Amino acid sequence: MTRKRALTGYRPTGKLHLGHWFGNLQNMLTMQNEYDAFYFIADWHALTSDWADTTRVREFTEEMVLDWCAAGLDPARCTIYRQSDVPEVAELALYFSMVTPMSWLERVPSYKEQREQVTDKDLGNLGFFMYPLLQAADITIVLADVVPVGEDQLPHLELTREIVRRFNNAYGEYLVEPAALIAKQGARVPGTDGRKMSKSYGNSIFISDSPDEITAKVRGMITDPARKLKTDPGDPDICPLHQIHKLVSPDPADIAEWDRCCRSAECGCVAHKQKMATDLVEYLAEFRARREELAARPGFAWEVLEAGAAKARPVTSEVVETCRRLVRIDNNG
Numbered sequence: 175m176t177r178k179r180a181l182t183g184y185r186p187t188g189k190l191h192l193g194h195w196f197g198n199l200q201n202m203l204t205m206q207n208e209y210d211a212f213y214f215i216a217d218w219h220a221l222t223s224d225w226a227d228t229t230r231v232r233e234f235t236e237e238m239v240l241d242w243c244a245a246g247l248d249p250a251r252c253t254i255y256r257q258s259d260v261p262e263v264a265e266l267a268l269y270f271s272m273v274t275p276m277s278w279l280e281r282v283p284s285y286k287e288q289r290e291q292v293t294d295k296d297l298g299n300l301g302f303f304m305y306p307l308l309q310a311a312d313i314t315i316v317l318a319d320v321v322p323v324g325e326d327q328l329p330h331l332e333l334t335r336e337i338v339r340r341f342n343n344a345y346g347e348y349l350v351e352p353a354a355l356i357a358k359q360g361a362r363v364p365g366t367d368g369r370k371m372s373k374s375y376g377n378s379i380f381i382s383d384s385p386d387e388i389t390a391k392v393r394g395m396i397t398d399p400a401r402k403l404k405t406d407p408g409d410p411d412i413c414p415l416h417q418i419h420k421l422v423s424p425d426p427a428d429i430a431e432w433d434r435c436c437r438s439a440e441c442g443c444v445a446h447k448q449k450m451a452t453d454l455v456e457y458l459a460e461f462r463a464r465r466e467e468l469a470a471r472p473g474f475a476w477e478v479l480e481a482g483a484a485k486a487r488p489v490t491s492e493v494v495e496t497c498r499r500l501v502r503i504d505n506n507g
């Protein structure tokens with residue numbers, strides 16, 4: 175039986191952190207075994223918001239391939255490619271822009287939200303306005319059957335489905351309406367300041383951080399804010415450090431002991447931070463070794479992307495050629 179095709183993409187606007195590791199990345203590892211998985215690095219999407227400073231897009235693209243492959247994504251079992259290496263996406267987005275009413279894009283919830291909340295970037299550009307349309311093309315250009323999404327991204331996928339229906343109604347039933355694959359909710363990973371781990375909050379522990387960087391970040395982490403003195407009992411349930419420790423510790427009995435001794439004020443946060451840093455460094459040791467090995471191979475990431483684009487292109491070329499024919503702007507009479 176042929177596998178269903180699944181697609182997911184990441185914008186190369188920064189390094190991957192523990193929130194990504196316990197969120198999408200674990201899903202991607204599972205998906206490469208169950209689906210015909212297409213994973214792309216959305217470098218054109220990075221431009222929609224970061225068009226004024228593109229200096230690090232290439233660097234982040236390369237780092238993302240290294241992170242993905244060191245984490246266990248296998249280019250032989252999935253297709254890893256860069257969006258801009260498949261320019262057919264842009265042509266399909268152009269056709270979509272003809273059939274999509276502007277009001278559909280105006281009502282995308284995250285568009286309004288980000289225009290209001292993001293103040294350090296100019297998001298008044300056309301590219302940002304139409305990024306959901308480019309997303310629709312990303313999904314459709316490989317005829318993806320399913321797209322893993324969190325609940326909050328369902329409106330985006332619904333928009334893709336509406337655009338596909340509108341295209342199919344106008345030109346003939348051809349493009350696939352993708353279904354949502356409600357992604358298994360990854361663990362919520364707090365950042366070093368207790369808020370959700372996010373690059374924009376500056377509270378991230380990156381999976382490619384060195385042991386020294388990890389240790390320094392863990393040392394500076396917020397713990398139970400109400401626990402001022404070692405003699406005050408603490409509450410591990412609201413302690414961000416403990417939440418991460420639970421995810422990375424190899425020993426449940428040790429976690430139970432830190433929980434107990436925190437509540438009874440028998441242990442201090444400094445000692446717990448030391449233990450958690452040691453466990454986190456160890457947890458990422460295999461990944462780090464593999465990443466170093468891949469980074470030492472000259473051109474590794476670019477070779478992966480080139481091979482992935484070569485695998486994706488037969489599909490994307492066929493889709494765009496068929497769309498041209500359906501729109502009647504081909505050369506075949």
Ligand code: SF4
Binds near residue numbers: 397401408409437
């Ligand atoms: S002892 Fe551990 S669990 Fe308790 S507040 Fe300190 S760091 Fe958090």
